[in-house]
Every structure is written in structure tokens, then in C-alpha cells.
Amino acid sequence: xxxxxxxxxxxxxAVVLGAALGFASVKFKVEGDPLVDKIxxxxxxxxxxxxxxxxxxxxxxxxxxxxxxxxxxxxxGTEGVQRLADLLGREVKPLDAEEKPKAVAVIDENTCIGCxxxxxACPVDAIVGAAKQMHTIIAQQCTGCELCLxxxxxxxxxxxxxGENIENWKWKHPILAIKPxxxxxxxxxxx
Amino acid sequence: MxxxxxxxxxxxxxxxHKTQSVGLPIAVAPLxxxxxxxxxxxxxxxxxxxxxxxxxxxxxxxxGEADGWISAAVHAPTSGTVLEVGPHVQPHPSGLDAPCVVIxxxxxxxxIERQPFDHAAASPDETRRHLQRSGxxxxxxxxxxxxxxxxxxxxxxxxxxxxxxAECEPFITCDDLLMRERADDVVRGIGIFRxxxxxxxxxxxxxxxxxxxxxxxxxxxxxAGEDFAVIEVPTLxxxxxxxxxxxxxxxxxxxxxxxxxxxxxxxxxxxxxxxxWRAIAHGExxxxxxxxxxxxxxxxxxxxxxxGAPMDEVLALAGPQPDTDGIVMxxxxxxxxxxxxxxxxxxxxxxxxxxxxxxxxxxxxxxPCIRCGACAxxxxxxxxxxxxxxxxxxxxxxKTQEYALFDCIECGCCSYVCPSRxxxxxxxxxxxSEIWAREREKNAADEAKAxxxxxxxxxxxxxxxxxxxLAKAAANQxxxxxxxxxxxxxxxAEKAAKxxxxxxxxxxxxxxxxxxxxxxxxxxxxxxxxxxAEIEARRAAAHLGDSEQP
Numbered sequence: 001x002x003x004x005x006x007x008x009x010x011x012x013x014a015v016v017l018g019a020a021l022g023f024a025s026v027k028f029k030v031e032g033d034p035l036v037d038k039i040x041x042x043x044x045x046x047x048x049x050x051x052x053x054x055x056x057x058x059x060x061x062x063x064x065x066x067x068x069x070x071x072x073x074x075x076x077g078t079e080g081v082q083r084l085a086d087l088l089g090r091e092v093k094p095l096d097a098e099e100k101p102k103a104v105a106v107i108d109e110n111t112c113i114g115c116x117x118x119x120x121a122c123p124v125d126a127i128v129g130a131a132k133q134m135h136t137i138i139a140q141q142c143t144g145c146e147l148c149l150x151x152x153x154x155x156x157x158x159x160x161x162x163g164e165n166i167e168n169w170k171w172k173h174p175i176l177a178i179k180p181x182x183x184x185x186x187x188x189x190x191x
Numbered sequence: 192m193x194x195x196x197x198x199x200x201x202x203x204x205x206x207x208h209k210t211q212s213v214g215l216p217i218a219v220a221p222l223x224x225x226x227x228x229x230x231x232x233x234x235x236x237x238x239x240x241x242x243x244x245x246x247x248x249x250x251x252x253x254x255g256e257a258d259g260w261i262s263a264a265v266h267a268p269t270s271g272t273v274l275e276v277g278p279h280v281q282p283h284p285s286g287l288d289a290p291c292v293v294i295x296x297x298x299x300x301x302x303i304e305r306q307p308f309d310h311a312a313a314s315p316d317e318t319r320r321h322l323q324r325s326g327x328x329x330x331x332x333x334x335x336x337x338x339x340x341x342x343x344x345x346x347x348x349x350x351x352x353x354x355x356x357a358e359c360e361p362f363i364t365c366d367d368l369l370m371r372e373r374a375d376d377v378v379r380g381i382g383i384f385r386x387x388x389x390x391x392x393x394x395x396x397x398x399x400x401x402x403x404x405x406x407x408x409x410x411x412x413x414x415a416g417e418d419f420a421v422i423e424v425p426t427l428x429x430x431x432x433x434x435x436x437x438x439x440x441x442x443x444x445x446x447x448x449x450x451x452x453x454x455x456x457x458x459x460x461x462x463x464x465x466x467x468w469r470a471i472a473h474g475e476x477x478x479x480x481x482x483x484x485x486x487x488x489x490x491x492x493x494x495x496x497x498x499g500a501p502m503d504e505v506l507a508l509a510g511p512q513p514d515t516d517g518i519v520m521x522x523x524x525x526x527x528x529x530x531x532x533x534x535x536x537x538x539x540x541x542x543x544x545x546x547x548x549x550x551x552x553x554x555x556x557x558x559p560c561i562r563c564g565a566c567a568x569x570x571x572x573x574x575x576x577x578x579x580x581x582x583x584x585x586x587x588x589x590k591t592q593e594y595a596l597f598d599c600i601e602c603g604c605c606s607y608v609c610p611s612r613x614x615x616x617x618x619x620x621x622x623x624s625e626i627w628a629r630e631r632e633k634n635a636a637d638e639a640k641a642x643x644x645x646x647x648x649x650x651x652x653x654x655x656x657x658x659x660x661l662a663k664a665a666a667n668q669x670x671x672x673x674x675x676x677x678x679x680x681x682x683x684a685e686k687a688a689k690x691x692x693x694x695x696x697x698x699x700x701x702x703x704x705x706x707x708x709x710x711x712x713x714x715x716x717x718x719x720x721x722x723x724a725e726i727e728a729r730r731a732a733a734h735l736g737d738s739e740q741p
Contacts (some may be wrong), residue, residue, distance in 0.1 A: 044635035047643045055643065124642040143639045164233075168631070169285040170624040173586075174557075174617040 011013070035064045042083045047123035048145030049096065054072045055123070063088070067096050071096050103159040104142040105149070111156035118148035120158060197442040199435045200425040201569040203604045205361050205524065206638040207400060212364045212483050212491035217372055219495045220508060226268050226294045226499035227279045227535040228254060233328040234335045240292060242485045251476050254292045257323050263336040266325045267294055267313030268497035270301040273310065276511070282520050282537055283503070293553040294499070296557075315341075315387050318471070325470035326477040326538075331355060331460035337467060341387045345440040348453035352440050354381055355463060356397040356404065356433035357424060363542040365481035366461050368493045371402035372466060374411035374712035375471075380464030381419060383471055388457055392420065393441045395461075396720045398430055398540030407698030428524065429602040433458040435571050447598050462541075482536060486544035494562070496536050503532040506738040508541055517546035524603040545629040558611035566605035566615060572598050575617050576605040588629070591622045599623075628635055630662070650667035 009167050039060040046056070050141040053059040062068045063084070070084040071093040078095055085092040107127075114132040122151075126142045129135030135156075137148075162168075213671075222631065231237040238255030248267040255265035266734060267357060271294045278288035300709035310318045319338040327337045358366040370377060387392055395406045395412075405423050412419045424430050424439050434445045437456050445451050451458060455563060469475040478498055481606045485491035489510035496505050502518050519526045520540055544550075574595055582590040595621060605615040715723070 006741055012474065040640075043636075044632070045638065045639040045643065056640070123646060124639050125646050126642070141642065143635075163287070164287060166281060166283055166285060166287050166289050167282075167525070169287060170628055171284070171617065171621040174614050 005142060033061075033064060036060045038087060039063050039084065042076070042087065043073060043079060044075045044080065044144040045144075046145045048075060048143070048147060050074050050145075069093060069096070074099060101161045103144045104139045105137050105144065105146070105157050105162045106139075106160050107135055107137055108156040108158070111154050113154055113156075115151065115153060119150035120153045121147045123147060196422070196424060197439050198425075199430075199438045199571050200573050201436075201571045201604060203569050203607050204426070205428055205607060207426070208362045208485065209364050209367070209400065212362070212485045212493060213367060215490070216493045217368050217481060217493045217495055218508075219548065220497070220500065220505060222269055222296045222298065222497065223500040225501075225503045226271075226296065226468060226497060228265060228268060228292045228294065228536055229279070229281060229499065229535060230255040230265055230292065232265060232289045232326075232452060232538045232706075233263045234333065235259060235263070235339075237290070238262060238674050240276045240277065240290070242267075242273050242292060242363075244273055244275045246602035247271075248273060249301055251303045251305065251478055253476075254294075257336075260323075261327045261336055261339050262323075262625060263338075264324050265292075265498075266435065266476040266478050268292065268499050269296045271296040271297050271367055271609065276466065280531045280534050281404040282534040282540060284527045284530070291499075291535070295687065307474050310343055310386070310469045310471050311382060311710065313564040318383070318387060324476075325466075325474075325479055327463065327467050327470050328461035328477070328538055329460055330466065330480060330538060330541070331433075332539055332541060333523070334537075337459070337463055340452075340459070341384065344452045344455065344699065347453060347455040347623075349388050349390040350392065351384060351437075351457075352381075352388055352393045352648050353433075353437050353440055353456060354393065354419075355386075355431060355433065355436050355458055356395060356408070356435055356461040357403070358400075359398060359426070359428045360524055360526075360542075361428075362544055363483050363522050364485075364494050365483045365541050367401045367404045369462055369465060369481055370401070371407050373408040374404075375414065376468045377461050377465045378408070378411040378415050378417060378419065378469030379472065380416065380466070381459075382417060384457075384459055384464060385419075389684070390455075390457070393417070393499040395419055395421045396424050396430075396436045396440050397421065398426045400426045410444070428604065429571055429600070432600055432602060434508075434570065434600070439682055447595055460691075475575075477538060480536070480538060480540070482540055484545075485542065487512045487515050487550045488545050496540075496574075498533045498538060501533050501535060502529060502543055505536055509545075511518075511545040512547065514547045514549060515545040516548065516593045519546050519551075522605065525601060525685035533549060554612050554614075557613050560611055560613060562660040563610060565608045565610065569604040569608050571602060571604060572600065574599060579622070580613060580615050580618050581617040582669040586625070588622055591619075596622055596626070621623060667728050 023064065028179050036057070043056040043060060049055065051059045051068075053062055059068070059073065063070055064148050070090055071081045072078055074095060074097040080136070081095060082092055084090070087128055092157060114129060114134060116129065116131050116135070118128055118135060119127045123145060124141055124143055126138045127135055127148065128138065144159065196548045229242060236258035239258055240254060242254045242255050248254065249259040249270045250267060252267045253264055254267050254273075257264045259672070271717050272337065274295050276290065276292050279291040279293065280286060281289045308321045312322075315319070319341055320342070322338040323336060329337060329340075340380060355368055356370055358364070381393060381395070385416060397408065402423075405421055405664055409421045412421060422440060424436070429435055429438060433451065437458060438444055441456060443454050443456060445454060466477045470477070480498065482496045483491070483493050483494050488506070489512065492509055494505065494508060497731045502520070506518055518532050520543060521527050522529065522542055523544065526542070526544065560577055560580060562577060567574070570576055578594050578598055579591055579599070580587070582594065583596075599619050601616050601619065603616050606613070609615060
């Protein structure tokens with residue numbers, strides 16, 4: 001008799017908790033995949049497609065599903081791989097492409113024929129111009145994705161690296177500077 | 192006026208080295224061979240150049256126009272010719288270039304026409320704009336545009352105006368000499384700030400190792416008939432930090448991530464008040480500043496140096512010793528070794544110290560942190576530098592911000608006392624600039640994402656619009672065909688209307704053609720008419736009718 005009571009109590013508990021969980025999963029349903037958003041926040045949003053996916057979000061979705069590696073984003077660099085590895089608990093891998101310095105596209109305005117092909121290719125609308133009018137790039141908005149280079153029929157777009165300037169200069173990590181000792185000192189010590 | 196003073200926690204007492212440079216009065220530095228005037232000399236927007244190579248400029252003429260409200264104008268420090276507007280090395284730890292106006296002095300030092308500004312008649316806004324146009328910025332070292340600090344906060348009544356004459360950093364005496372020699376103008380400048388901000392009290396804080404400056408200021412205040420309080424504060428580095436001086440004089444502690452204006456306190460340097468007065472009363476923009484030249488030199492002294500003078504030429508005035516191996520801009524606590532001695536003197540340059548291994552012996556190598564806590568004891572902002580150090584070193588920037596990295600004023604007290612000689616401030620600067628860089632990258636990424644998503648949405652919309660158009664056209668086609676197939680009843684009326692319209696248009700065209708007769712066929716002589724008739728007859732014979740009448 002007692003054993004039946006115990007089973008009944010456990011069964012009742014299971015039903016109540018199950019109902020609560022079921023209610024919670026409907027009531028507090030999370031729209032979208034929070035992991036994808038977290039991954040996307042790490043990606044540099046250049047929308048360059050160098051990872052083989054048509055934009056940063058598809059790449060983030062592919063990573064979240066475990067379909068592809070975390071080392072396929074050259075603009076994110078080694079640091080991006082490191083941060084993705086930290087987030088996902090995966091192993092850090094070397095970047096599968098060359099890491100390039102940051103650059104902006106520049107149109108040689110004398111050569112531009114105004115074909116608008118680059119305007120259509122730019123994923124962030126950073127090129128202004130109209131048909132048969134000169135085009136130019138808004139350097140501040142350019143992500144350096146290089147997607148405008150292949151469509152240009154006259155090859156008037158080039159990538160120019162953004163060098164170090166006073167605005168973006170950073171203090172370096174303090175490290176012990178190893179200075180060469182002049183040979184005279186060596187000679188003295190030896191003597 | 193007896194007054195209770197407060198104290199701030201921490202602080203250090205490094206040797207002051209101030210006596211060497213106070214013996215001689217201020218000297219006016221001779222004009223250098225050429226002046227390199229950086230356009231970006233204050234916090235905020237980079238002024239736009241308004242001169243070009245080859246232009247003749249007069250002393251005080253505008254060369255860079257303020258870009259935005261938080262930005263201050265830049266002027267020619269002497270008369271001469273503009274050689275170029277281009278990048279030149281900056282007095283910055285990076286040693287990188289930035290746009291400058293290079294001027295070859297003509298030796299005459301001729302002023303542009305100077306217009307005194309009647310601030311009593313002008314509105315406060317006009318006065319602020321005049322100060323911006325005159326390039327008045329905070330000369331204590333932060334070079335924040337002064338006009339931007341002269342608007343009283345709306346939420347809090349302005350209680351105290353604090354004037355900073357503490358000058359706590361070793362070697363530097365330019366504010367001391369300024370107060371000794373030009374106290375009257377400083378006090379009048381403070382009067383302008385008082386008029387604009389309407390504080391209840393004006394407190395002038397001067398460290399008690401400058402009794403002559405304090406006496407001169409008291410005399411000037413009395414002579415001007417003002418009720419400013421000149422208060423001598425204990426000599427303790429960094430008493431001249433704005434938040435420290437406010438704490439000592441008013442007892443108010445400015446909370447993290449808040450400004451002193453939120454507490455009804457505003458703070459200005461004495462040299463800023465002086466330049467503000469020159470700009471108002473004499474119409475003179477900021478074209479020079481006092482610079483202490485000290486350190487490893489034969490005769491340390493304060494010079495009034497035109498902005499843009501090369502540092503090596505300024506240092507040469509004081510006679511650097513032969514073993515000088517560099518120039519420190521600012522004091523030994525907060526300054527930095529200038530990477531290139533040709534860098535120009537700017538509005539932020541309060542002191543140039545000739546560096547030598549004798550004066551500043553090279554530090555022994557950094558040793559591991561022993562967690563002694565000495566840095567936390569001296570930190571005037573009550574931070575925990577050793578914790579910040581661990582996190583900065585490990586590049587754990589989130590944690591550094593949790594430990595209030597951005598409250599650090601980089602005063603250097605922690606590095607000064609560290610028994611392991613760890614360059615703590617260097618670690619904090621590294622962490623700050625990394626965080627700023629990440630912030631910039633994050634903002635750029637967010638913007639790129641928003642633009643990309645907008646473009647995708649627009650592409651989708653265009654695609655949808657096109658599809659809709661095509662669908663409509665296809666539907667029309669289908670309905671017409673269906674109508675033709677199922678007897679033309681519904682289309683009949685439509686068709687008849689169309690035919691009628693076409694018919695009417697043809698009629699109109701014909702009428703127009705007939706109305707437009709050739710203009711050369713009127714008033715012809717009989718001979719001409721006959722000739723025409725003959726030609727027409729021949730044409731008819733050859734079956735060549737008018738094209739209109741086939």
C-alpha cells in the first residue's frame with residue numbers, strides 16, 4: 001500500500017514539474033539563437049565573404065551549428081579566433097588565411113568610368129556615385145572587404161592600408177627592452 | 192581668511208627641484224628659425240587650416256578655424272610667410288606626424304589689428320565664442336577648450352570656482368612666475384570666469400611652497416577689490432590635480448564617471464585665466480605660453496615661447512649640459528621623453544626638462560610584484576594599482592574597467608613608490624588605449640552591420656517591388672487572353688473606346704498638317720505661280736505625288 005502511495009506521489013510530482021517546465025518553455029521562449037548573436041558580436045562585420053559565407057551572420061550561424069571552423073575570418077585576425085575559442089570552448093587554431101593590415105578602398109577618380117558596378121557590390125553602401133558620374137568611397141564607412149575590386153572593369157580601385165596615426169596610436173604592452181651592450185663594456189668585463 | 196582645509200588620500204613628496212628656475216624673471220624667447228604650429232592643439236575637433244603655402248600672415252592671424260563647439264582656433268605666433276601646411280612630428284609619445292602650419296618668421300613680429308572685446312556689453316554666449324576664436328584652452332596640461340567649461344550646469348547651482356595655482360609637479364615653475372609677475376591680469380581673468388559662471392565663492396589654491404606667488408596674488412586681489420580667497424594648500428603631489436585641489440579646498444569628492452560641474456564646482460588653471468584676460472582686454476589670441484626650461488641645463492629659467500618653436504632651440508636658450516640625451520615634456524612624474532627634439536612647443540607644453548642619465552638614472556629592471564600595497568596607499572584616487580596591473584598585464588580589460596581604470600589620472604605616484612620598479616602607469620596607459628581602440632572597432636562594426644542590414648532590406652524591397660510589377664503585368668496579359676478566348680463581350684466597349692481615341696488622334700494630326708501651310712507660297716507673282724504649276728504638272732506626269740497624297 002505504502003509503496004503505491006510513494007509511486008503516486010512521485011508520479012504527481014513529475015506531472016506538476018513537467019507542466020511547469022512546459023509552461024515555462026512556452027512563456028519564456030527566446031526568439032532567435034542567443035549564441036549566434038554572441039558569435040556575431042565578435043565578428044568584425046566587414047561582410048566580405050572571405051569565410052565562404054555570404055556575410056557575417058551566415059558565418060555566425062554556421063559556427064553555432066558546428067558546421068565550420070572558427071578560423072576562417074581573416075579580418076577578425078588571430079584575436080578574433082581567440083575570442084571565438086573562449087566563447088565556444090573550442091581549441092584555438094591558426095588562421096587559415098593571411099592576416100592583412102586594415103585597409104580602405106580608394107577609387108582613382110581619373111580612371112573611373114561611372115559604371116556603378118562597385119556601388120552594387122559594396123555591402124555597406126560606402127560608395128557614392130551615379131551612372132556615368134564619377135564614384136568615390138566614403139573612407140569612414142569602408143570596411144576594407146575588397147568586394148568592389150573584382151567587378152571594376154577598369155581596375156581603378158585599390159586598397160590602401162590605414163597606417164598608424166596619432167588618432168589610432170596605442171601604447172604598447174610594456175615589455176623588458178633588450179638593449180645591445182656596446183662592445184667596449186664586454187671588453188672591460190672580460191679584462 | 193581662516194579656512195578649514197581638507198585632505199585627499201595618498202600622494203607623495205618627490206624632490207621639487209623648483210628653486211633652480213625661479214631665480215630669474217620671465218624672459219621672452221627670441222624668434223626661432225621657423226615655427227611649426229600644429230592644428231590640433233586642444234581636445235576635440237581638429238581645426239581646419241585657413242591659410243595656404245605662400246600666404247603672408249601677421250602675428251595673431253587665424254590659421255586654423257575651430258571645428259565644432261569642442262575645439263579651439265589656432266593662430267600665427269608671429270608675422271611671416273606660410274611655407275607649407277603639412278604633416279610634421281608632434282610632441283607626442285608616439286613620435287608620429289600630424290597636420291601643421293609651418294611659418295617662416297619675417298623678424299618684424301607685427302601684430303594683426305587687435306580689437307579689445309567689451310565683455311560687459313556682450314552676452315555670455317558671445318564671450319564664450321570670443322574665447323573659442325582666441326584659442327583659449329586649459330593650459331594646465333589637459334588643453335580642454337575653456338569656453339566649453341564656462342557654461343554653468345543647469346541642474347546644480349554653481350557653488351565654487353576653483354583656480355588652480357598649485358603646480359605640484361617637480362621642476363615646473365611657470366605658473367609660479369606668472370603669478371609673481373602678472374598677478375593683476377590673472378585676477379582680472381578670474382573675474383571674467385566669475386562673471387560667466389556666477390559662483391558663490393572663488394577659491395585660488397596655491398601650494399605653500401610658493402609664498403611669493405601667494406602674496407602677489409593676495410595683493411592683486413586686494414588691488415582689484417575682489418573677494419577671491421587665496422588659499423595656501425599643503426605641498427603634496429598631486430595637489431594640483433583638479434579633483435585633488437577641489438577636494439582640498441571644498442571637501443567635495445567628485446564621484447567616478449562624474450564631472451566636478453555636477454557638484455557645482457569648476458576648476459581653471461591660473462595661466463588659462465591670464466590668456467582669457469589677454470584675449471578679452473587686448474584682443475590677443477593665444478600665440479605664446481610660459482615654458483619652464485630646466486633639468487640638465489646651466490641656467491634653468493622660464494621663457495615666454497611662441498607656440499610652434501622647435502623644442503631643441505628653446506632648450507638651447509638655457510644652455511643644456513653636454514651629456515643631455517633627450518627632452519622630457521611636462522614634469523618627471525607625468526611627462527614623457529619626446530621622441531624627436533625638433534617637435535614644436537604647443538599649448539600643452541608647460542615644461543621642458545633636459546634629460547640626462549645623471550639627473551634621471553636609468554631604472555633597474557622591473558621585478559615581480561610582491562603585493563606590498565604601497566601603490567594603493569599613495570593612490571590619490573583610492574584605486575588599487577596592483578590589481579589593475581595584474582589585469583592590464585593579462586590583457587583582461589573588462590576587469591580593469593571594473594576596478595575603475597578610467598578614474599586613474601596617471602599621476603605616477605604608484606610607479607614612484609613601487610619597490611619592484613614596475614612602470615605601473617605605462618600598463619594603465621596601455622590598457623586605456625587598448626580599450627579605446629576596441630571601442631572604436633566595436634562602433635565601426637556596429638555601424639557596418641546596420642548599413643549592411645539596411646542594404647539587404649533595400650535589396651529585398653526592390654526585388655519584391657519588381658516581382659509585384661511583373662506579376663501585375665502577367666495578370667493583365669492573362670486576363671486579356673482569357674477575355675479574347677471567351678467571346679469579346681467585356682472587352683468590346685474598351686476596344687471601341689480605344690479605336691475612337693486613335694481615330695480622333697489621327698484626325699487631329701491631319702488637321703494640324705493642313706493648318707501648317709508652307710509659308711513661301713503666299714503673294715507669289717503670276718510668273719512664279721505658273722512655274723510652280725508647270726513643275727506640279729511634270730511631277731504628276733512622272734507619278735510623283737505629294738508624299739501626303741499617295
